[in-house]
Amino acid sequence: xxxxxxxxxxxxxxxxxxxxxxxxxxxxxxxxxxxxxxxxxxxxxxxxxxxxxxxxxxxxxxxxxxxxxxxxxxxxxxxxxxxxxxxxxxxxxxxxxxxxxxxxxxxxxxxxxxxxxxxxxxxxxxxxxxxxxxxxxxxxxxxxxxxxxxxxxxxxxxxxxxxxxxxxxxxxxxxxxxxxxxxxxxxxxxxxxxxxxxxxxxxxxxxxxxxxxxxxxxxxxxxxxxxxxxxxxxxxxxxxxxxxxxxxxx
Amino acid sequence: xxxxxxxxxxxxxxxxxxxxxxxxxxxxxxxxxxxxxxxxxxxxxxxxxxxxxxxxxxxxxxxxxxxxxxxxxxxxxxxxxxxxxxxxxxxxxxxxxxxxxxxxxxxxxxxxxxxxxxxxxxxxxxxxxxxxxxxxxxxxxxxxxxxxxxxxxxxxxxxxxxxxxxxxxxxxxxxxxxxxxxxxxxxxxxxxxxxxxxxxxxxxxxxxxxxxxxxxxxxxx
Numbered sequence: 001x002x003x004x005x006x007x008x009x010x011x012x013x014x015x016x017x018x019x020x021x022x023x024x025x026x027x028x029x030x031x032x033x034x035x036x037x038x039x040x041x042x043x044x045x046x047x048x049x050x051x052x053x054x055x056x057x058x059x060x061x062x063x064x065x066x067x068x069x070x071x072x073x074x075x076x077x078x079x080x081x082x083x084x085x086x087x088x089x090x091x092x093x094x095x096x097x098x099x100x101x102x103x104x105x106x107x108x109x110x111x112x113x114x115x116x117x118x119x120x121x122x123x124x125x126x127x128x129x130x131x132x133x134x135x136x137x138x139x140x141x142x143x144x145x146x147x148x149x150x151x152x153x154x155x156x157x158x159x160x161x162x163x164x165x166x167x168x169x170x171x172x173x174x175x176x177x178x179x180x181x182x183x184x185x186x187x188x189x190x191x192x193x194x195x196x197x198x199x200x201x202x203x204x205x206x207x208x209x210x211x212x213x214x215x216x217x218x219x220x221x222x223x224x225x226x227x228x229x230x231x232x233x234x235x236x237x238x239x240x241x242x243x244x245x246x247x248x249x250x
Numbered sequence: 251x252x253x254x255x256x257x258x259x260x261x262x263x264x265x266x267x268x269x270x271x272x273x274x275x276x277x278x279x280x281x282x283x284x285x286x287x288x289x290x291x292x293x294x295x296x297x298x299x300x301x302x303x304x305x306x307x308x309x310x311x312x313x314x315x316x317x318x319x320x321x322x323x324x325x326x327x328x329x330x331x332x333x334x335x336x337x338x339x340x341x342x343x344x345x346x347x348x349x350x351x352x353x354x355x356x357x358x359x360x361x362x363x364x365x366x367x368x369x370x371x372x373x374x375x376x377x378x379x380x381x382x383x384x385x386x387x388x389x390x391x392x393x394x395x396x397x398x399x400x401x402x403x404x405x406x407x408x409x410x411x412x413x414x415x416x417x418x419x420x421x422x423x424x425x426x427x428x429x430x431x432x433x434x435x436x437x438x439x440x441x442x443x444x445x446x447x448x449x450x451x452x453x454x455x456x457x458x459x460x461x462x463x464x465x466x467x468x469x470x471x
Contacts, residue, residue, distance in 0.1 A: 209322070233322045235461035
């Protein structure tokens with residue numbers, strides 16, 4: 001089943017043509033990695049799927065971005081509602097200045113959930129899914145800032161999971177973390193695949209190879225190649241892909 | 251990155267150097283046998299240690315390259331191919347040593363006629379040519395002659411089968427030479443196996459350059 005789809009997507013930052021005719025289908029319960037040099041458009045493309053680019057002045061989109069077959073840029077779509085379906089995790093952990101408990105509860109509260117018992121249950125489930133429960137269960141009321149960087153990032157993932165999205169967008173989620181925390185995030189991505197569709201932007205080639213089922217290579221705003229990760233890393237179709245992943249790009 | 255490419259080229263050059271040594275070993279084993287040159291045979295046996303040392307060094311360098319640089323795509327295919335080619339070249343080196351030992355042990359003049367009769371020289375020339383052509387394919391990164399190399403292996407197989415028939419006939423006529431003839435058949439078998447290894451080496455080169463798996467596919471001809 002196709003979860004996310006881009007049809008003839010062009011995107012502009014004022015006069016700058018950042019994405020050029022992108023067509024892509026992402027199936028449910030898969031992990032897709034976007035790779036490419038800085039400024040190639042991979043994060044811009046990722047952010048289109050929960051309308052994060054709407055906040056930037058002077059941007060313009062042509063084409064369609066679909067989630068579950070529905071155009072998310074349609075006038076009838078509410079952004080808040082879209083973001084309950086499509087969660088996002090950023091490069092740097094960005095917990096709120098609140099307790100661990102309230103960080104995870106935040107999304108539920110702003111979406112009108114008042115049942116404290118249900119909130120407590122979702123918090124535990126989310127923290128377990130984010131592989132953080134065992135480390136924080138005894139200090140849920142402590143400030144989120146007391147956690148390590150890796151724990152903070154997993155807390156942000158738990159916060160995203162609490163509102164039961166079906167898609168998780170991750171923009172370089174492990175680039176600011178040490179190898180142990182990175183391994184935990186990667187393990188988490190692998191385990192979350194059962195219930196979520198995950199799209200990850202990464203500069204770490206080996207991370208893309210380790211965690212993803214499919215990989216898309218972007219260059220200068222174009223999607224050069226989108227294929228099974230095994231194919232991309234053993235025998236890519238395009239010379240530009242090969243040059244990039246083998247470090248001969250430039 | 252330039253230094254990664256340099257490391258990879260250095261690894262490939264190590265394999266090509268080993269290739270030259272193994273080719274020279276096989277050529278000398280041929281001369282030792284056909285010209286009854288025992289001194290040359292001893293030289294082959296003594297230089298076998300260098301082939302083994304090459305194998306260990308290349309194994310270790312391939313392991314290091316994978317561990318340090320995590321190669322992908324064509325780089326990964328090259329390292330994997332070099333690892334396998336390295337192992338096959340070492341086996342060919344072992345065969346050359348075995349042939350040299352046979353050359354030292356053989357003394358029967360009746361044998362010389364049989365060696366001519368079963369076209370051992372032709373078998374040697376065929377496998378030496380295959381070994382050289384496979385080396386050229388790797389050095390030039392060119393697989394257009396792969397098909398010809400595969401057919402050459404078929405020719406080696408045919409020569410081997412014909413030689414076994416002739417050896418069997420010779421044993422019938424000269425039963426007292428049976429044991430020596432069995433050794434000769436084993437020597438022939440070694441040459442046939444070298445042909446197979448050259449075939450497998452070319453399969454690895456096709457995998458590296460064209461990303462095609464030729465093993466067991468039965469489409470070579």
